[in-house]
Amino acid sequence: MSEAVKRRGFTSERTSFPWQKATAAGFLAGCFTLGSVIAGAAGGEGASFVDSTATITKRDNVTIGKEVYIGPFANLISSNNITIGDESNAQDNVVIDASQSAVELGKMAILAHGASVKNGTRMGTEGKCPAPAADAHADPNAGAHGTAEGHCPSFVGFNSVVEGAILEMDTMVLHLAYVGPGVRIPSGRKVNSGMRIDSQVEVMSKTAPLVAGDRTFMEGVIEVNLTFASGYARMHDEDSDSDKGVNYDPGMTKFNPFRDLPELAGVHTRDAKFRNRIIGDVRMGNSLAELDKVMGNHISIRADEGEPFIVGAIASMGSGTVFHALEGSHIEAHDGVVYGKGVIVHGGATPWNDVTIIGKNVRIGDHAVFFRSNLGNDSYVGSRALLQDTKLPAGTVIPDNWVVVNGQFVNRVEW
Numbered sequence: 001m002s003e004a005v006k007r008r009g010f011t012s013e014r015t016s017f018p019w020q021k022a023t024a025a026g027f028l029a030g031c032f033t034l035g036s037v038i039a040g041a042a043g044g045e046g047a048s049f050v051d052s053t054a055t056i057t058k059r060d061n062v063t064i065g066k067e068v069y070i071g072p073f074a075n076l077i078s079s080n081n082i083t084i085g086d087e088s089n090a091q092d093n094v095v096i097d098a099s100q101s102a103v104e105l106g107k108m109a110i111l112a113h114g115a116s117v118k119n120g121t122r123m124g125t126e127g128k129c130p131a132p133a134a135d136a137h138a139d140p141n142a143g144a145h146g147t148a149e150g151h152c153p154s155f156v157g158f159n160s161v162v163e164g165a166i167l168e169m170d171t172m173v174l175h176l177a178y179v180g181p182g183v184r185i186p187s188g189r190k191v192n193s194g195m196r197i198d199s200q201v202e203v204m205s206k207t208a209p210l211v212a213g214d215r216t217f218m219e220g221v222i223e224v225n226l227t228f229a230s231g232y233a234r235m236h237d238e239d240s241d242s243d244k245g246v247n248y249d250p251g252m253t254k255f256n257p258f259r260d261l262p263e264l265a266g267v268h269t270r271d272a273k274f275r276n277r278i279i280g281d282v283r284m285g286n287s288l289a290e291l292d293k294v295m296g297n298h299i300s301i302r303a304d305e306g307e308p309f310i311v312g313a314i315a316s317m318g319s320g321t322v323f324h325a326l327e328g329s330h331i332e333a334h335d336g337v338v339y340g341k342g343v344i345v346h347g348g349a350t351p352w353n354d355v356t357i358i359g360k361n362v363r364i365g366d367h368a369v370f371f372r373s374n375l376g377n378d379s380y381v382g383s384r385a386l387l388q389d390t391k392l393p394a395g396t397v398i399p400d401n402w403v404v405v406n407g408q409f410v411n412r413v414e415w
Contacts, residue, residue: 054072063083067087073300075094079098093298101120110154129151159342162179164182167179180197189208195207196415245271249281280307307325316339321343329347340364344370356372359378364381371386379392382400389406
């Protein structure tokens with residue numbers, strides 16, 4: 001566990017603040033559109049932040065705790081109550097849907113890009129955290145857990161859906177998975193990528209034990225998003241247009257020390273009125289006028305953690321596409337790529353210099369996830385497929401709904 005996370009305290013108690021104490025842009029066509037939510041001390045310390053593009057249907061039904069980050073185009077459908085606990089985060093294009101019944105996220109809940117949690121879901125509010133021996137990384141498969149008094153992270157992965165289920169603390173739902181109503185995922189378990197779980201009897205066969213690396217990953221996500229909450233809040237205090245359109249990243253962190261502007265067709269560009277979010281050290285082959293023609297809506301290309309992103313001239317990019325990267329990593333996407341709707345491209349540590357690479361003229365299908373991988377020119381990734389930790393040559397075809405990890409077919413997406 002990092003020193004920053006230790007200082008913030010995994011067992012600390014903080015009180016939530018109601019929406020009426022937050023700042024926001026106001027109502028638009030009957031849907032509450034958030035500017036940003038600023039709470040806590042001046043200068044962003046202890047603040048919670050909501051990107052200007054996030055939406056909420058009924059603000060009085062939403063309670064957000066402290067040091068929460070909510071990213072671009074997140075959509076909170078709050079016909080019933082939505083509660084988001086301290087130090088949680090909801091990333092780009094996350095959907096929290098309480099149209100039929102309340103949704104409750106406890107402390108340190110992580111909703112990764114494109115994830116959806118729906119009616120009646122409770123996440124991180126029950127269960128137990130790892131016992132000290134299991135959290136010491138000496139035995140990565142240790143299953144012992146401590147008391148229910150502490151708090152620790154829980155996670156829902158890229159383009160996954162949790163509907164009316166209970167995810168206890170210290171759980172993960174990996175990418176492109178589905179967990180259905182009434183199912184409980186117990187502490188210390190992770191739902192494998194692509195799995196569909198509709199009944200409790202399926203849980204053990206479609207999950208695996210968490211290992212030390214999983215917990216380290218979640219702790220790192222929490223730590224980074226705490227800095228995003230304060231950093232974006234501080235930047236918004238300085239300039240209320242800073243969390244709109246094509247704009248700066250907040251910088252001022254150990255992993256991203258400088259505030260950078262995107263570079264479009266060789267020109268550093270800031271345009272708070274652009275409909276999509278392009279943030280930080282993103283170097284794109286298209287001009288802003290060209291992007292206006294080839295991009296859909298609700299797109300977020302966010303180089304505020306890993307950077308730079310070098311993105312060649314885009315052939316087309318479907319609505320809901322997200323680019324992001326873990327600290328110290330980079331993305332390199334070549335010319336002529338066709339991105340479907342809801343595609344997630346995410347960087348991280350790789351054996352090839354920590355770069356996630358998409359070759360020239362690659363096509364990526366709707367809702368596919370491209371994670372820490374390297375794919376050669378003229379290749380195809382099918383719709384709702386996962387390519388993770390994999391390097392493949394030019395001309396590769398990944399069929400629809402395939403889960404490919406470490407260069408191997410693992411299973412099909414079951415839903």
